[in-house]
Amino acid sequence: MDKQILTVGNYLRLVNETLAMIPAEAITIIGEVVDYRLSQGKWINFDLKDEDEEAKISCFATVFKVQTPIESGMKVQITGYPKVYERFGKFSLNVETVELVGEGALARSYILLKKKLADEGLFDESRKRLIPRFPERIGLITSAEAAAYGDFLRILNNRWSGVEVIHIPVHVQGQHAVPEILAAFEQFEQLPVVERPEVIVLTRGGGSLEDLHAFNDESVARAVFQSSMPVICGVGHERDESLCDFVADIRASTPSNAAERIVPSRHEIGREIEISIDRMGDTMGIIVERREQRINHATSVLQRYIEQKMHDLKMTVERFTYAFDRFRLALVETRKHIERSIGMIEQIFSFILSKLRGETDSLVRLFASFDMQKVLQRGFSIVRKNNKIVRAALELAPGDTIQVQLGAGEFEADIK
Amino acid sequence: MTTKKQPTFSEAFNELEKLTAWFETEEVDLDEGLEKFERGLELAQICKKKLAEVENKVTTLKKKFAELDG
Numbered sequence: 001m002d003k004q005i006l007t008v009g010n011y012l013r014l015v016n017e018t019l020a021m022i023p024a025e026a027i028t029i030i031g032e033v034v035d036y037r038l039s040q041g042k043w044i045n046f047d048l049k050d051e052d053e054e055a056k057i058s059c060f061a062t063v064f065k066v067q068t069p070i071e072s073g074m075k076v077q078i079t080g081y082p083k084v085y086e087r088f089g090k091f092s093l094n095v096e097t098v099e100l101v102g103e104g105a106l107a108r109s110y111i112l113l114k115k116k117l118a119d120e121g122l123f124d125e126s127r128k129r130l131i132p133r134f135p136e137r138i139g140l141i142t143s144a145e146a147a148a149y150g151d152f153l154r155i156l157n158n159r160w161s162g163v164e165v166i167h168i169p170v171h172v173q174g175q176h177a178v179p180e181i182l183a184a185f186e187q188f189e190q191l192p193v194v195e196r197p198e199v200i201v202l203t204r205g206g207g208s209l210e211d212l213h214a215f216n217d218e219s220v221a222r223a224v225f226q227s228s229m230p231v232i233c234g235v236g237h238e239r240d241e242s243l244c245d246f247v248a249d250i251r252a253s254t255p256s257n258a259a260e261r262i263v264p265s266r267h268e269i270g271r272e273i274e275i276s277i278d279r280m281g282d283t284m285g286i287i288v289e290r291r292e293q294r295i296n297h298a299t300s301v302l303q304r305y306i307e308q309k310m311h312d313l314k315m316t317v318e319r320f321t322y323a324f325d326r327f328r329l330a331l332v333e334t335r336k337h338i339e340r341s342i343g344m345i346e347q348i349f350s351f352i353l354s355k356l357r358g359e360t361d362s363l364v365r366l367f368a369s370f371d372m373q374k375v376l377q378r379g380f381s382i383v384r385k386n387n388k389i390v391r392a393a394l395e396l397a398p399g400d401t402i403q404v405q406l407g408a409g410e411f412e413a414d415i416k
Numbered sequence: 417m418t419t420k421k422q423p424t425f426s427e428a429f430n431e432l433e434k435l436t437a438w439f440e441t442e443e444v445d446l447d448e449g450l451e452k453f454e455r456g457l458e459l460a461q462i463c464k465k466k467l468a469e470v471e472n473k474v475t476t477l478k479k480k481f482a483e484l485d486g
């Protein structure tokens with residue numbers, strides 16, 4: 001056999017060509033992860049250690065290729081391409097896939113991914129969106145064969161009506177589950193806005209951590225997070241949880257509960273409508289009653305006012321009548337007084353008159369006497385008996401007293 | 417009024433809720449109240465009718481990823 005002399009570089013290329021002949025895809029290596037390191041958030045280095053003997057392989061991977069969260073101590077099955085790095089002269093395995101082995105490793109991986117997504121803010125309460133109170137179009141992502149599908153629709157029909165359910169059938173477990181669920185979300189996104197559901201329901205029945213892997217898958221959790229439509233996730237039984245539950249806008253405990261969370265109960269809403277109408281009716285009743293009271297009040301006020309006015313009028317009339325009576329009495333009195341006064345005036349007048357008349361008579365007599373005087377002064381005399389002029393001697397009898405008026409003076413004389 | 421299209425359940429219910437709130441919070445005027453009360457009754461009828469008559473409808477979208485089923 002000819003001896004060949006090769007450079008180190010060429011030799012390693014030969015080794016690597018030889019290593020490339022190993023059917024990498026067909027071989028799965030099982031072992032335990034030790035010395036797990038992540039550098040610059042991208043490069044993963046760890047050693048895969050044999051469980052039974054002292055043997056280990058140095059492994060290299062990127063986070064782009066290997067998304068399954070792993071850490072030291074986990075039991076894994078990996079596939080990859082062996083290679084000797086020329087620069088370091090170090091043999092390592094370029095990891096293509098990592099699959100966790102056993103419930104313990106799955107549970108651990110689940111916890112790690114949950115923490116990672118939580119740290120990124122995928123579970124934040126602040127981003128949870130509300131769904132319409134009465135959704136009219138619901139997107140449903142689940143398997144048509146699953147009990148979850150029947151449960152969801154049964155409860156939906158029991159509770160509410162008039163909803164259009166757009167169902168995209170998918171496998172909820174097995175190797176097709178993740179790509180199908182991702183495609184379903186994408187399909188809803190691609191619908192014209194007016195045809196998009198107002199809420200998407202992602203649901204399946206309960207199962208083991210392995211059964212639920214699609215609902216714990218990072219890419220599915222991110223699809224739920226990125227959905228432009230609110231997502232409600234309902235998985236399995238009360239106790240089951242999945243990463244999608246935490247990312248979803250609403251977390252339902254079961255598929256039936258998802259239906260309960262999405263639509264109201266028609267009985268409750270019917271009752272609410274009844275109560276609304278009753279309340280309105282009551283309010284109207286109160287208003288009418290209050291209005292009636294106000295009218296009654298106004299009527300009674302008006303009545304009292306009228307009564308008061310009537311009373312005032314009566315009082316005025318009474319006062320007037322009283323005053324008028326007094327006035328009439330005063331009038332009568334005055335008339336009597338006047339009458340009395342008139343009597344007195346008449347008396348005074350007649351007194352004055354008679355006095356005047358007496359005086360006039362004396363004056364007349366005086367005047368007359370003045371006329372007589374001239375005659376008397378010529379020697380005549382006037383004989384009077386009882387102040388009456390005696391014109392004939394027959395008028396006289398012996399014993400009569402006569403008055404004789406002369407031209408100067410007068411005297412009395414007795415008849416013999 | 418007659419040309420107005422029938423409201424959806426959600427629209428009718430929301431309007432009914434607003435009316436209820438109005439009755440609960442405002443100083444209700446008799447005439448306005450009567451008008452709103454009548455509208456409330458009308459909306460309640462619409463809601464009840466919709467609750468009673470309509471069924472849910474399920475449409476299954478064709479898969480776009482048939483190739484995945486292999």
